[in-house]
Amino acid sequence: MTPILEVRDIHTFIGQFHILEGVSVSVASGGITVLLGRNGAGKTTTLRSIMGLTPPTRGSIQFEGNPIQGKSTHAIAQMGIGYVPEHRAIFKGLTVRENLILAERKTGDYARKADFIFELFPDLKRLIELPGGNLSGGQQQMLAVARALVPDNRLLLIDEPSEGLAPVIIEQLIAAIQRLADQVSVLLVEQNFRVASKLAQSYVIIEEGHSRVNGAMNELVGDQSLIQRYLGVA
Amino acid sequence: MKTMQAPNQPTWRHWLRGNAFLFILLIGLILFPFIVGALTDSSPFGVPRGDRMIMRGESVRWQSVLIEVYILAILAMSYNLLFGFTGVISFGHALFFGVAGYVLGLMLEFTAIETGWALLLGALAGIAICGVLGLVVGLVTLRLKGVYFAIFTLAVAEMAFIFFGRWQLTRAEDGFAITELPLWLDPSQNRLNFYYVTLIAVVITFLFIRRLVNSPTGAVFKAIRENEDRAQSMGFNTLNYKLLSLTIAGMLAGAAGLLQVILNKKVGPELLGVSYTVDPLLMTIIGGIGTFSGPIIGAGGLHFLDVFLRDAELNLGGLVIDIANIWALLLGIIFILTVIVFPFGIIGTWQRWRARRKPPA
Amino acid sequence: MTGQRASLIAIVVILGGLVGVSALNSSSPGDFGITLLSGLFQGMLLFLVASGLSIVFGLMDVLNLAQGSYFMVGAYVAYDAQHAGGLIDLTAVIPDPNLRFIIAVIAAVLAGALLGYLLERGLLRPLYSRPIFQLVLTFGVSLVALELVKFIWTTTPYSWTELFGVRESFFELFGQRFSTYRLFVVGMGGVLIVTIALLLQRSRIGIIIRAGVEDREMVQALGINVRAVFTLVFTLGCAIAAFGGAIAAPFLGASTTLGNAFLLQSIAVVVLGGMGSYSGTAVGSVLVGLAIAVAQDVAIGTDFAALPSITPMLLLVLVLLLRPSGLFGNSR
Numbered sequence A: 001m002t003p004i005l006e007v008r009d010i011h012t013f014i015g016q017f018h019i020l021e022g023v024s025v026s027v028a029s030g031g032i033t034v035l036l037g038r039n040g041a042g043k044t045t046t047l048r049s050i051m052g053l054t055p056p057t058r059g060s061i062q063f064e065g066n067p068i069q070g071k072s073t074h075a076i077a078q079m080g081i082g083y084v085p086e087h088r089a090i091f092k093g094l095t096v097r098e099n100l101i102l103a104e105r106k107t108g109d110y111a112r113k114a115d116f117i118f119e120l121f122p123d124l125k126r127l128i129e130l131p132g133g134n135l136s137g138g139q140q141q142m143l144a145v146a147r148a149l150v151p152d153n154r155l156l157l158i159d160e161p162s163e164g165l166a167p168v169i170i171e172q173l174i175a176a177i178q179r180l181a182d183q184v185s186v187l188l189v190e191q192n193f194r195v196a197s198k199l200a201q202s203y204v205i206i207e208e209g210h211s212r213v214n215g216a217m218n219e220l221v222g223d224q225s226l227i228q229r230y231l232g233v234a
Numbered sequence B: 001m002k003t004m005q006a007p008n009q010p011t012w013r014h015w016l017r018g019n020a021f022l023f024i025l026l027i028g029l030i031l032f033p034f035i036v037g038a039l040t041d042s043s044p045f046g047v048p049r050g051d052r053m054i055m056r057g058e059s060v061r062w063q064s065v066l067i068e069v070y071i072l073a074i075l076a077m078s079y080n081l082l083f084g085f086t087g088v089i090s091f092g093h094a095l096f097f098g099v100a101g102y103v104l105g106l107m108l109e110f111t112a113i114e115t116g117w118a119l120l121l122g123a124l125a126g127i128a129i130c131g132v133l134g135l136v137v138g139l140v141t142l143r144l145k146g147v148y149f150a151i152f153t154l155a156v157a158e159m160a161f162i163f164f165g166r167w168q169l170t171r172a173e174d175g176f177a178i179t180e181l182p183l184w185l186d187p188s189q190n191r192l193n194f195y196y197v198t199l200i201a202v203v204i205t206f207l208f209i210r211r212l213v214n215s216p217t218g219a220v221f222k223a224i225r226e227n228e229d230r231a232q233s234m235g236f237n238t239l240n241y242k243l244l245s246l247t248i249a250g251m252l253a254g255a256a257g258l259l260q261v262i263l264n265k266k267v268g269p270e271l272l273g274v275s276y277t278v279d280p281l282l283m284t285i286i287g288g289i290g291t292f293s294g295p296i297i298g299a300g301g302l303h304f305l306d307v308f309l310r311d312a313e314l315n316l317g318g319l320v321i322d323i324a325n326i327w328a329l330l331l332g333i334i335f336i337l338t339v340i341v342f343p344f345g346i347i348g349t350w351q352r353w354r355a356r357r358k359p360p361a
Numbered sequence C: 001m002t003g004q005r006a007s008l009i010a011i012v013v014i015l016g017g018l019v020g021v022s023a024l025n026s027s028s029p030g031d032f033g034i035t036l037l038s039g040l041f042q043g044m045l046l047f048l049v050a051s052g053l054s055i056v057f058g059l060m061d062v063l064n065l066a067q068g069s070y071f072m073v074g075a076y077v078a079y080d081a082q083h084a085g086g087l088i089d090l091t092a093v094i095p096d097p098n099l100r101f102i103i104a105v106i107a108a109v110l111a112g113a114l115l116g117y118l119l120e121r122g123l124l125r126p127l128y129s130r131p132i133f134q135l136v137l138t139f140g141v142s143l144v145a146l147e148l149v150k151f152i153w154t155t156t157p158y159s160w161t162e163l164f165g166v167r168e169s170f171f172e173l174f175g176q177r178f179s180t181y182r183l184f185v186v187g188m189g190g191v192l193i194v195t196i197a198l199l200l201q202r203s204r205i206g207i208i209i210r211a212g213v214e215d216r217e218m219v220q221a222l223g224i225n226v227r228a229v230f231t232l233v234f235t236l237g238c239a240i241a242a243f244g245g246a247i248a249a250p251f252l253g254a255s256t257t258l259g260n261a262f263l264l265q266s267i268a269v270v271v272l273g274g275m276g277s278y279s280g281t282a283v284g285s286v287l288v289g290l291a292i293a294v295a296q297d298v299a300i301g302t303d304f305a306a307l308p309s310i311t312p313m314l315l316l317v318l319v320l321l322l323r324p325s326g327l328f329g330n331s332r
């Protein structure tokens, strides 16, 4: 199966700092791939490089076979990529509805997707007229994911969705991401190894700006030494 | 990150080599009145008439042009300390320039103090008041985002301009003339002396700013310019450093204002006008923001162009335009182009070019 | 919400103070009414400059120091189009002065929009990575605009000489003659305030602007071309400022001092209201406008001739001293 996203050996600078020094990631069509690595390894920067927010200076990125590196962020998003950033980044002054409408790429996107979204996240329906800033952390995270589902995206980049959330909420979120993965491919960044192993079929480990290992998730789960070495978790 | 420290005992020879260009320039400027005098067969002291000297002749005329350059250079260097080295942008630098000028003028003309003392007191008070003014303006706004400071200075300078423009005591818009100056300093009697006074002021300002910027304090200034939050998180109280930079810049701009008043022997609201804010900004950016000699080169270059083009005409297919009429317009356009395509200015671009050609060992 | 309470109290106190001073200073309700109308008139003109300044600052982090210049250019273009001679002479084509005034205003708006578009696309765009230079650049543009105006129209101020219907009509109240045109401008300003508010609240572009004020990057990541929105908003802001200059010209004429005066006054408005806050800008405009009108009354026949011109700056300094985040601003 050809991958939906193919990142090959990208290098990214932030200011004068060389943050990514060769990262390659391949996301299979129709699956969930997780990016693993310690804090500061460069996972967020990888997602931001794909989105063109910190454009890579070297390497190539192909989405559905088309090169996207060098394009502007909005053009990359319009090709069908949804971004759910770290710390959610929902618009606190906008209502839930406005947050969702903002994500429309064609008029009517929101109306078309509303049923699916509210099925995944029933809470959002009754919060629809509240300002995003009034939502709890878990609700904000759900809104951030829902927002990425409004247009017809074929790939979602989700950065640490479980960060700072209560276990019950995390379970709901896992269920929702599993459901939506039927329809879109996902590149996930997740520090919580339990969550990652539940969701993903394949993994890529990043260390100090380099992608080191990749493979099938079920192989990694059994390989304690690899986990210990790169992630430092048991 | 590298630090650009010379690795060893600085001997005078070493120092001279590092500053050879500046040294030759300085000697040239010291001899300048005599060189022009010799070339044009005019006396650098003016023309004697009775027991006085009349300020006529090419040498004397060129001395004035250079004096104006020196004053603008001091103003621009002070602006550069604040903007170029500390990253704080002011749109009201004329405030300091004008206020010091008014203080000196008031002291000379409106008090009974004997001329020599009035000059000394006026100069000291002018500079001191500028320091206090900088401190106060800074305390109010430097805590806030940079744009507030820019706005605030714009407003305060404009207010001062309106105020002095309507103050009856100082003859409002007309201003007043300075009639009492010690003979030795009076540029209409003894231009050459004043020439050297301003030249010395430029040299002192230059050396002082270079010393300051290369000191640990200056390192903090530059850190603030690069990233204030980071400087703050490194444990520096950035507010205090910005205040210091502003206070010093204000005092230096005040010193330039004093010299301007002595040169023109006149005090008026034009000293607070927007052009004394715009000029140093232009000169700094065009000469090279954040470089030591950039503001001087900018001041010299722009003022010479101004003087040369004053009487020139532009012939656009029959439409004759006086350059003097569009000089400010041309300056503005040069300024905009510099900001966009040439942001490091003359000296900055040259330094970059040299650094690329000769990578540091 | 103590912050909002404090703001409300501050507004009431300032308004009360202004009304009090004005009432003490005027001999009849008619006098008072004139001051009020004049204050609202100036407030609306200020709003036309300040709204663009504020929205652009909130969205793009650019304080456009050339905003006042657009007001000035608007005034010159409208003056020129209305009167015989000059660059544009429409007296022969459109003899009816009222109709010609409408055309003159449209010409001014188009000029403002075009110049705004050029400034954003041509000059500001390369500098989004160097914000301090953007500030410096707009300052430079304001100087060039001033010089260009001087070059084209000379430095002599023009006062509006053509008397035509709208400008010359008055109505009477409390034994005083009130200018219908001023009332009309105030009404139009009110309509504009509401229209822009509705646009910001309801339309998609309004949602994008409000979202962009919060987090530009995320708006882009949703697939929205923020740069295009910048251009649109900047262009509109400049067009509105030029519109202000055009409708002010029948009263203020056209002069080279307009740009700086209105820039500083509207900066005072924006800081007073809270940088980037739309409601703050609307309220601030009215407050500053009234303050200027009251100062003009008070200054008559006294030695404080400079008072009205200093008033907005005094207010600005005062606000920065007491509450730099302004009435509706969040302190950041």
Ligand SMILES: Nc1ncnc2c1ncn2[C@@H]1O[C@H](COP(=O)(O)OP(=O)(O)O)[C@@H](O)[C@H]1O
Pocket (backbone or CB within 6 Å): A014, A015, A017, A019, A037, A038, A039, A040, A041, A042, A043, A044, A045, A046
């Ligand atoms: N704006 C920035 N300036 C300097 N360094 C940065 C910046 N953003 C991120 N970094 C550095 O880049 C590295 C990778 O960061 P990031 O991609 O956020 O890591 P992760 O998401 O894997 O925790 C870190 O070492 C971080 O300190």
Ligand SMILES: [Mg+2]
Pocket (backbone or CB within 6 Å): A043, A044, A045, A086
């Ligand atoms: Mg991260």
